[in-house]
Amino acid sequence: MRILVCVKHVPDLQSNRGFTPERRVRRTAEDGTMNEVDENAVEAALQLVAGAGAPGGAHQVIALTLGPDEAADALRRALQMGADRAVHLLDDAFAGSDYFGTAAALAAGVRHVAAQGEVDLVLTGMAALDGLGSVVPALLSAELDWPQLTVAAHLELADGHLVARRELDGVTETLRAPLPVVVGVTDLINTPRFPKFKDIMAARSKEIETLTAADLGLDPASVGASGARTRVLRAEPRPPRPEPELVTDDDGSGGRALADYLIRHDLI
Amino acid sequence: MSENTILVVLDTAEEALRSPVLEALTIARSLGEPVGLTLRCPSETALDQLAEHGVNRVVLADLGDAPAAVSAVAAQAVAAAVALVSPTAVLLTSSFANKEIAAHAAWLTGAGLVIDAASIETRDGRIVGAKRVFAGTWDTECAVTADVAVLTVRANAVTAEPAALRADPQVQKLAVSARVPAGLELVDRVVHEASADASGAQRPALAEAAIVVAGGRGTAGDFAPVEDLADALGAAIGTTRDAVDEGWMAHDAQIGQTGVTIAPRVYIGAGISGAPHHHGGMQASGTIIAVNVDAEAPLFEIADFGVVGDLHDVLPAAAAAIREHRAARDEP
Ligand SMILES: Cc1cc2nc3c(=O)[nH]c(=O)nc-3n(C[C@H](O)[C@H](O)[C@H](O)COP(=O)(O)OP(=O)(O)OC[C@H]3O[C@@H](n4cnc5c(N)ncnc54)[C@H](O)[C@@H]3O)c2cc1C
Ligand SMILES: Nc1ncnc2c1ncn2[C@@H]1O[C@H](COP(=O)(O)O)[C@@H](O)[C@H]1O
Numbered sequence A: 001m002r003i004l005v006c007v008k009h010v011p012d013l014q015s016n017r018g019f020t021p022e023r024r025v026r027r028t029a030e031d032g033t034m035n036e037v038d039e040n041a042v043e044a045a046l047q048l049v050a051g052a053g054a055p056g057g058a059h060q061v062i063a064l065t066l067g068p069d070e071a072a073d074a075l076r077r078a079l080q081m082g083a084d085r086a087v088h089l090l091d092d093a094f095a096g097s098d099y100f101g102t103a104a105a106l107a108a109g110v111r112h113v114a115a116q117g118e119v120d121l122v123l124t125g126m127a128a129l130d131g132l133g134s135v136v137p138a139l140l141s142a143e144l145d146w147p148q149l150t151v152a153a154h155l156e157l158a159d160g161h162l163v164a165r166r167e168l169d170g171v172t173e174t175l176r177a178p179l180p181v182v183v184g185v186t187d188l189i190n191t192p193r194f195p196k197f198k199d200i201m202a203a204r205s206k207e208i209e210t211l212t213a214a215d216l217g218l219d220p221a222s223v224g225a226s227g228a229r230t231r232v233l234r235a236e237p238r239p240p241r242p243e244p245e246l247v248t249d250d251d252g253s254g255g256r257a258l259a260d261y262l263i264r265h266d267l268i
Numbered sequence B: 001m002s003e004n005t006i007l008v009v010l011d012t013a014e015e016a017l018r019s020p021v022l023e024a025l026t027i028a029r030s031l032g033e034p035v036g037l038t039l040r041c042p043s044e045t046a047l048d049q050l051a052e053h054g055v056n057r058v059v060l061a062d063l064g065d066a067p068a069a070v071s072a073v074a075a076q077a078v079a080a081a082v083a084l085v086s087p088t089a090v091l092l093t094s095s096f097a098n099k100e101i102a103a104h105a106a107w108l109t110g111a112g113l114v115i116d117a118a119s120i121e122t123r124d125g126r127i128v129g130a131k132r133v134f135a136g137t138w139d140t141e142c143a144v145t146a147d148v149a150v151l152t153v154r155a156n157a158v159t160a161e162p163a164a165l166r167a168d169p170q171v172q173k174l175a176v177s178a179r180v181p182a183g184l185e186l187v188d189r190v191v192h193e194a195s196a197d198a199s200g201a202q203r204p205a206l207a208e209a210a211i212v213v214a215g216g217r218g219t220a221g222d223f224a225p226v227e228d229l230a231d232a233l234g235a236a237i238g239t240t241r242d243a244v245d246e247g248w249m250a251h252d253a254q255i256g257q258t259g260v261t262i263a264p265r266v267y268i269g270a271g272i273s274g275a276p277h278h279h280g281g282m283q284a285s286g287t288i289i290a291v292n293v294d295a296e297a298p299l300f301e302i303a304d305f306g307v308v309g310d311l312h313d314v315l316p317a318a319a320a321a322i323r324e325h326r327a328a329r330d331e332p
Helices: A036-052 A069-081 A099-114 A136-144 A197-203 A254-264 B019-031 B044-052 B071-085 B096-109 B224-233 B241-245 B298-302 B311-330
Strands: A002-006 A009-011 A032-034 A060-066 A085-089 A121-125 A148-152 A154-158 A161-168 A171-178 A181-185 A208-211 A230-237 A245-248 B005-009 B033-038 B057-062 B089-093 B112-117 B119-123 B126-133 B138-144 B149-153 B170-175 B185-191 B211-215 B236-239 B266-270 B287-292 B305-308
Touching (some): A036 A060, A036 A069, A121 A136, A148 A161, A254 B287, A254 B305, B005 B019, B005 B071, B019 B149, B057 B071, B071 B096, B112 B126, B211 B224, B224 B236, B287 B298, B298 B305
Parallel strands (some): A121 A181, A148 A181, A245 B305, B005 B033, B033 B057, B112 B149, B266 B287
Antiparallel strands (some): A154 A161, B126 B138
């Protein structure tokens, strides 16, 4: 079983996130991490491969990212967690990609790896926590023409089919699809493992393959800013919020104070 | 002058249109001529709402046996409707399912895609969507450079307004022979029963409610005080991931980066610390109120008003005071 996991390098939620003067998401090495839900995707991949047989050889987890130099951090994290190898789509031509450019490049990365041996599954997180699009998994399924199982909170592999359960928009659904398939997971699906010292050491000797648009057979004009169908016109930080009005409920009057605030501001 | 056509996906037209769809229609009218798209036969109620909201043309896509619950299938109906009515923009409400339908539809039609727009306008002939990102700390505007724009619109971004002139909606059928992804099977699909308040009335849905009362780990699993205040306010109930993890609430009640993004008029968070994952999903709310025993809880930092106190005391007292106020107000 060979699984590709898409991992994105995003600004840490705790960091001071923002945009560059070119109106692109500011990505710095210090403040970046692997998109947290993608750790769940890596964990799911490792568990599926472990269930299929001994890792290595025919059973492989391969991490895939599209992003600038710093994005290699996300790959390194995946390797430390236990991925066998990693593929970095790295090219100035990719800069400024929109959802479609991203999905087209990632799909080309999948095809590149599949040319070396069958890929059974592409795993992703449910959302990149910088843009919160939740659309790349669907677009990957369109690009690859594979069925999609997205927002999966529970996964099971049986008889060459994956069964996924999802709970969203007031509906619980169970979907089943034959491999190969694109799967997007939520953060509730598992608890990602924390790499130990020896895993971190072992990851150092693992290979990161770098591929350009040309390596993938992609026309540079079709990806990145030149291929994008949207353009960010404006990105401005908002003024800080004013200090909140705080009351302390030491005499049982807090509830009434809350009600009074709503009434006073005509909110009910 | 030929007017722009704006296609609006009508989520629940077989019953009645819900407020996020009416909000999308209101935005559509500000951009051009709204045309509705439904995958199921619209009810009389929905047709009446469409008339009120100025929609003269409704496309009823017939997918035959193909399962409309599969986003890649529903998207083919959207693409067929785009070919039929040539819109400049397609608007959908911002549910998880709709984001996926929007993605597939944009992929099929070559459209540009904006997710979770709070406002939409036409500028220099292009559709521009605005949204607040990074947990509400930045405002952005994004222009669609492709011929067609597909946008999901977040709920409560505008107030739904009826049109100045009542329309006379005509339903036009459109047969769509959709391709179903190979081997994909919907094993089962259970629609959650809408949660009911103490009087048995249906609570509003979290994603579209004007007021949301959310409870976190500080409830210790007892949501009675949260429900009490929600019922007094006619509010929806939300929660944090920790409470979902504990099995206290279902995942679709989770507010945040890996849950539902909400922007109600009023958000009240009780027993919620205000982790960035959580506030990324609610910081666009109009008024934010926090109730927490810990005066240092980060949710206070983004709140307009806060009570430092135990939610088990504060929420029921607030509910009682609101009921009292309502009773006094409604008295002749
Ligand atoms: C990948 C990832 C994604 C995540 N996505 C989300 C998400 O989408 N949404 C989300 O919510 N979280 C998410 N989280 C989890 C998030 O980081 C926090 O752990 C979570 O939001 C905390 O929930 P909480 O506020 O209920 O609990 P806590 O952080 O434990 O806070 C409980 C609060 O209750 C207060 N309290 C205790 N008792 C009382 C009382 N009697 N009265 C009043 N106050 C009381 C405490 O002082 C404390 O501030 C995610 C985490 C990860 C790793
Ligand atoms: N640049 C990228 N590189 C690798 N994976 C990505 C990238 N962008 C998105 N993804 C994957 O797609 C998922 C959803 O992203 P999004 O649709 O942008 O919210 C993420 O959790 C990742 O698994």
